Amino acid sequence: MTFTDVSRAETLDDASAAFVMDEDAFRAFYERTARGVWAYLARVTGDRQLADDLLQETFYRFLRAAATHDSEAHRRNSLYRIATNLARDARRRSLIRAPFSVSCDDIERVPSSEHGGAAERMADFTRAMSHLKPRERAMLWLAYAEGASHREIADVLGLRPGSLKPMLFRARRRLAALLGRAPDGGKR
Amino acid sequence: MKPVECEFESEVLAATLQSRWPERVDADLRAHVVTCAICSDVVAIGGAFDNARERMRTSVTLPDSGRVWWLAQLRARREAAEAAGRPITAAQVIAFACAVGLLGACFGATSKWFQSALGWVGSSVAGVDMKAVLPSAAALVAGHGVLLIAAAAVLFVVPTAVYLALGRE
Numbered sequence: 001m002t003f004t005d006v007s008r009a010e011t012l013d014d015a016s017a018a019f020v021m022d023e024d025a026f027r028a029f030y031e032r033t034a035r036g037v038w039a040y041l042a043r044v045t046g047d048r049q050l051a052d053d054l055l056q057e058t059f060y061r062f063l064r065a066a067a068t069h070d071s072e073a074h075r076r077n078s079l080y081r082i083a084t085n086l087a088r089d090a091r092r093r094s095l096i097r098a099p100f101s102v103s104c105d106d107i108e109r110v111p112s113s114e115h116g117g118a119a120e121r122m123a124d125f126t127r128a129m130s131h132l133k134p135r136e137r138a139m140l141w142l143a144y145a146e147g148a149s150h151r152e153i154a155d156v157l158g159l160r161p162g163s164l165k166p167m168l169f170r171a172r173r174r175l176a177a178l179l180g181r182a183p184d185g186g187k188r
Numbered sequence: 189m190k191p192v193e194c195e196f197e198s199e200v201l202a203a204t205l206q207s208r209w210p211e212r213v214d215a216d217l218r219a220h221v222v223t224c225a226i227c228s229d230v231v232a233i234g235g236a237f238d239n240a241r242e243r244m245r246t247s248v249t250l251p252d253s254g255r256v257w258w259l260a261q262l263r264a265r266r267e268a269a270e271a272a273g274r275p276i277t278a279a280q281v282i283a284f285a286c287a288v289g290l291l292g293a294c295f296g297a298t299s300k301w302f303q304s305a306l307g308w309v310g311s312s313v314a315g316v317d318m319k320a321v322l323p324s325a326a327a328l329v330a331g332h333g334v335l336l337i338a339a340a341a342v343l344f345v346v347p348t349a350v351y352l353a354l355g356r357e
Contacts, residue, residue: 055251121239144230
């Protein structure tokens with residue numbers, strides 16, 4: 001065995017040891033978070049296929065980041081921050097290659113057993129979301145689907161907590177207007 | 189200044205997500221929502237997000253966690269091997285460049301043909317009258333300026349385009 005072989009073998013061992021958690025811990029964390037992260041990616045990018053790819057990349061980068069987290073919430077924030085950055089990069093690449101458009105019809109797969117009302121409301125929601133900017137979609141999804149606090153959303157999206165509130169307010173107003181619903185659930 | 193948050197917002201959102209809105213909430217809260225733009229927006233979108241989240245979470249088939257772990261391991265090993273190989277490749281390139289330079293220096297120092305050619309080039313350059321060359325060069329640029337600019341642009345644009353295309357790959 002040459003010095004080069006020894007060096008490579010040591011590097012390979014280091015690569016395995018560089019992950020922030022062992023397999024059991026990772027699998028448990030993945031089971032807890034993957035569905036939420038996938039839904040977030042699919043909603044922000046507007047593309048199920050892309051969300052599949054970015055999900056794997058998100059967890060890989062999370063493992064390779066070798067960062068220590070003091071709580072489960074902190075760990076989740078790191079994961080969503082990585083996902084946000086990947087979605088943003090993917091969007092930039094799409095802007096260079098072709099105009100980015102949200103393929104609304106592909107985000108939700110409506111079961112054939114489901115009848116008109118619910119499916120139609122979901123299509124309306126998806127269409128309304130597609131009219132928002134990616135960052136607005138991200139902040140609304142984190143706030144109202146993931147139940148994240150303002151501080152957590154600001155951390156994930158790289159914004160100042162102070163500037164998040166008015167941005168969230170405007171995004172919510174826009175979406176509510178696009179949905180055109182009154183508080184009692186009926187159409188305005 | 190227009191308010192951007194309301195103290196009842198979280199309460200209204202919880203009622204919406206727990207399907208308590210509008211029947212199973214206080215009359216006071218219902219009355220507040222009618223007059224509060226923020227809370228009425230929360231009611232309008234809260235249920236839609238809840239439905240969308242449930243639907244998306246249940247409709248997706250995710251890769252198995254063991255498979256994701258295994259692929260991550262493989263990729264980390266491959267990247268580590270590439271990273272370990274990179275300094276060796278760089279050292280090999282430097283060594284090759286040094287060897288070529290040394291060979292060239294030996295050839296230049298020992299070859300009479302090379303030295304005589306070098307002497308001829310030196311005397312030719314020394315014999316050129318720059319005052320005579322400059323006006324003809326200026327005339328050439330004036331006559332074929334557009335062509336020269338186009339050639340320079342192509343020389344710059346083509347490598348840049350190739351670099352960007354390969355970079356994106």
